[in-house]
Amino acid sequence: MADVTFDYRNLLEVEGGLEERELQKLSPRLGEAVDGLLDEQPGFMRLPRTREYLEASLEVAEKIRSSGATDFVHVGIGGSALGPMALHRALNHPFYNLLPDRGGPRLHFAENADPMTLSGILDVIDPKGTWVNVVTKSGSTAETMANFLVIRGALAEALGDFGYQARTVATTDPEKGFLKRIADREDLVTLPIPQEVGGRFSVLSPVGLLPAAVAGLDAEALLAGAARCVEEVEEQGAEHPAVAGAAMHYLMDTSRNRNIRVMMVYADALERLAAWFVQLWAESLGKGGKGSTPHGAVGTTDQHSQLQLYMEGPQDKVIEIVEVRNLPRDVEIPGAYEDLEGVGYLSGHTVGELLGVECDATRRALAEAGRPNATIRLGSLSEENLGYLMQALEIQTAVAGTLYGVNPYDQPGVEAGKRITYRRMGRPGY
Ligand SMILES: O=P(O)(O)OC[C@H]1O[C@H](O)[C@H](O)[C@@H](O)[C@@H]1O
Numbered sequence: 361m362a363d364v365t366f367d368y369r370n371l372l373e374v375e376g377g378l379e380e381r382e383l384q385k386l387s388p389r390l391g392e393a394v395d396g397l398l399d400e401q402p403g404f405m406r407l408p409r410t411r412e413y414l415e416a417s418l419e420v421a422e423k424i425r426s427s428g429a430t431d432f433v434h435v436g437i438g439g440s441a442l443g444p445m446a447l448h449r450a451l452n453h454p455f456y457n458l459l460p461d462r463g464g465p466r467l468h469f470a471e472n473a474d475p476m477t478l479s480g481i482l483d484v485i486d487p488k489g490t491w492v493n494v495v496t497k498s499g500s501t502a503e504t505m506a507n508f509l510v511i512r513g514a515l516a517e518a519l520g521d522f523g524y525q526a527r528t529v530a531t532t533d534p535e536k537g538f539l540k541r542i543a544d545r546e547d548l549v550t551l552p553i554p555q556e557v558g559g560r561f562s563v564l565s566p567v568g569l570l571p572a573a574v575a576g577l578d579a580e581a582l583l584a585g586a587a588r589c590v591e592e593v594e595e596q597g598a599e600h601p602a603v604a605g606a607a608m609h610y611l612m613d614t615s616r617n618r619n620i621r622v623m624m625v626y627a628d629a630l631e632r633l634a635a636w637f638v639q640l641w642a643e644s645l646g647k648g649g650k651g652s653t654p655h656g657a658v659g660t661t662d663q664h665s666q667l668q669l670y671m672e673g674p675q676d677k678v679i680e681i682v683e684v685r686n687l688p689r690d691v692e693i694p695g696a697y698e699d700l701e702g703v704g705y706l707s708g709h710t711v712g713e714l715l716g717v718e719c720d721a722t723r724r725a726l727a728e729a730g731r732p733n734a735t736i737r738l739g740s741l742s743e744e745n746l747g748y749l750m751q752a753l754e755i756q757t758a759v760a761g762t763l764y765g766v767n768p769y770d771q772p773g774v775e776a777g778k779r780i781t782y783r784r785m786g787r788p789g790y
Pocket residue numbers: 437438439440495496497498499500501504559560643771774
């Protein structure tokens with residue numbers, strides 16, 4: 361059973377917060393937006409109840425895990441990497457590329473076109489035991505293809521000219537694109553990125569399901585959590601908190617000029633989830649001069665870095681705390697220095713307790729200062745809760761797109777930079 365709750369009391373009950381009449385006034389448009397989403401059933405809304413991608417991903421994952429693979433390099437960027445990274449960071453050991461804690465290979469993400477990161481991956485993998493999963497919906501993203509060509513070369517050197525072919529998975533458009541052509545030409549194992557699913561909405565397609573299954577996560581539970589969310593939205597419509605949250609964040613931006621949405625996660629394990637959400641919200645809504653700016657932050661760390669700005673800087677932000685009630689591990693603080701009142705008081709508590717207390721303290725300080733804030737609370741870090749939450753945020757983003765009057769599924773603004781890059785790199789036709 362998914363355990364994810366949304367608490368908006370501090371958006372409503374603080375000075376300068378939203379008023380019931382504003383929400384009532386927006387309610388008809390919100391209802392139309394969610395009804396439209398449920399009628400239209402865009403690709404991402406169907407993924408939780410689609411088994412074919414799960415089964416295909418599980419089959420390939422089993423092939424990889426049973427091959428005795430030592431390393432699995434996921435090559436992708438944007439929506440082809442942030443979702444898998446978010447799941448991996450949330451649910452696996454924090455140092456998984458050293459300590460695979462669920463058996464199977466160590467996972468590595470070649471995402472940015474950064475020679476330091478890529479060289480670092482080449483330093484640590486054993487090419488003889490490595491599989492590479494190259495993920496690109498368009499089939500030609502420069503960073504992804506550059507990283508793939510380098511990893512491919514390392515595998516070819518270790519395994520013979522074509523040895524890499526047996527260790528390469530191509531996750532891409534099932535019908536078109538250069539990677540599809542390479543996969544056909546070289547008979548690579550392929551997994552589909554459904555054409556009707558946009559990259560930033562694709563985490564519950566093979567884009568996220570394969571790396572999750574390779575790392576021993578329960579991919580089926582991811583979908584079950586997401587399916588539960590869809591079910592609840594079908595039952596509750598505009599009353600569902602994730603949908604209501606779309607209206608609240610929209611109003612905070614458009615009627616309070618709080619046009620920065622800070623997702624402050626009180627768990628290092630959720631830091632990549634915030635990065636995944638930043639792409640989802642920014643790239644879906646930032647069009648026609650509209651859209652609020654999402655920003656990832658980590659608690660307690662950013663209490664010592666940005667909280668001053670949130671408390672006393674320009675009042676242009678909404679802070680959204682994401683916390684986990686029961687983290688899977690905790691650490692006792694041992695007794696020492698009891699004579700020093702500034703240190704001894706910590707003895708006997710746990711580090712997780714301190715994290716929770718500081719999270720509450722931040723929430724309360726913000727509220728008492730009249731700084732609107734919301735809380736998303738996960739009962740635990742589980743595949744079901746992550747699947748539920750990611751689906752909920754995707755739904756919230758799609759509904760917000762309708763409220764803003766923008767198409768949340770395209771990203772025309774990124775093309776100009778690509779054209780310049782292709783021209784500078786000598787791609788024919790640019
Ligand atoms: O999956 P790909 O086609 O390689 O695209 C990777 C990313 O780059 C594109 O430029 C878009 O900004 C993103 O929405 C997309 O997720």
